[in-house]
Amino acid sequence: MSLLIFLNGCSSAGKTSIAHSIQHLSDTPWLRLGLDIFIDMVPDKFIGFGEQAKNGYFSFTPRKNERGSLIQIENGPLGEKFFDSAPAIAQLLADQGNNLIIDEVLFGNEILKSYVYHLNSHTVYFVGVFCDLKSLQEREILRRDRAIGLANDQIDRVHDGIREYDLKVDSTHTSPFVNAHKIIEFIAQNPTPVGFHNMRKFVQ
Secondary structure, X not given: OOEEEEEEEOOOOOHHHHHHXXXXXXXXXXXXXXXXXXXXXXXXXXXXXXXXXXXXXXXXXXXXXXXXXXXXXEEOOOHHHHHOOHHHHHHHHHHOOOEEEEEEOOOOOXXXXXXXXXXXXXXXXXXXXXXXXXXXXXXXXXXXXXXXXXXXXXXXXXXXXOOOOOEEEEOOOOOHHHHHHHHHHHHHHOOOOOHHHHHHHHOO
8 A cells, every 4th residue: 555645736836746755754755646746748739728729638718707818728640549648647657556646737626536536545644825916916927837826717716526634734824845744744644545535425
């Protein structure tokens, strides 16, 4: 049985920085499996605003809501089968005895149900990473590698639905290292997480 830390939160919420901090601080060897790792596999022209994005993996569609402009991600014909393979890949790595930190942006319930199903035999700590919208928007601008408006779309959706977190952390005013310490301490004090266990009823 492997240990897994599952971080769910908006783009720019600081999940990757928290994951790297856990890897640095922890005596446990952790592999990081993140959404960005999957995206890096794909040619740029088939994603985002790329010339073949709508026929590729995913495209960015500008829209507006009451808070202003946003960017919505829409899967292309290649995207669903590619990104839906992530839970099976996580299971394969965990089944081989690797401890994982999964860095995800969950929309809806179906992909989460797939993770719960595939990781049934492993110990998973389900962690919600929260951040206020103003800080997310500032990070989008400062990072220069994010489409401006992703957070405005995602903040209402990423924590909605079936979400039984074992732990919630907020990155608005808290550094990745402090949040990483919180997660490591929580794992040490709570050997039996319940979030994924309780959500199994939704996949049976």
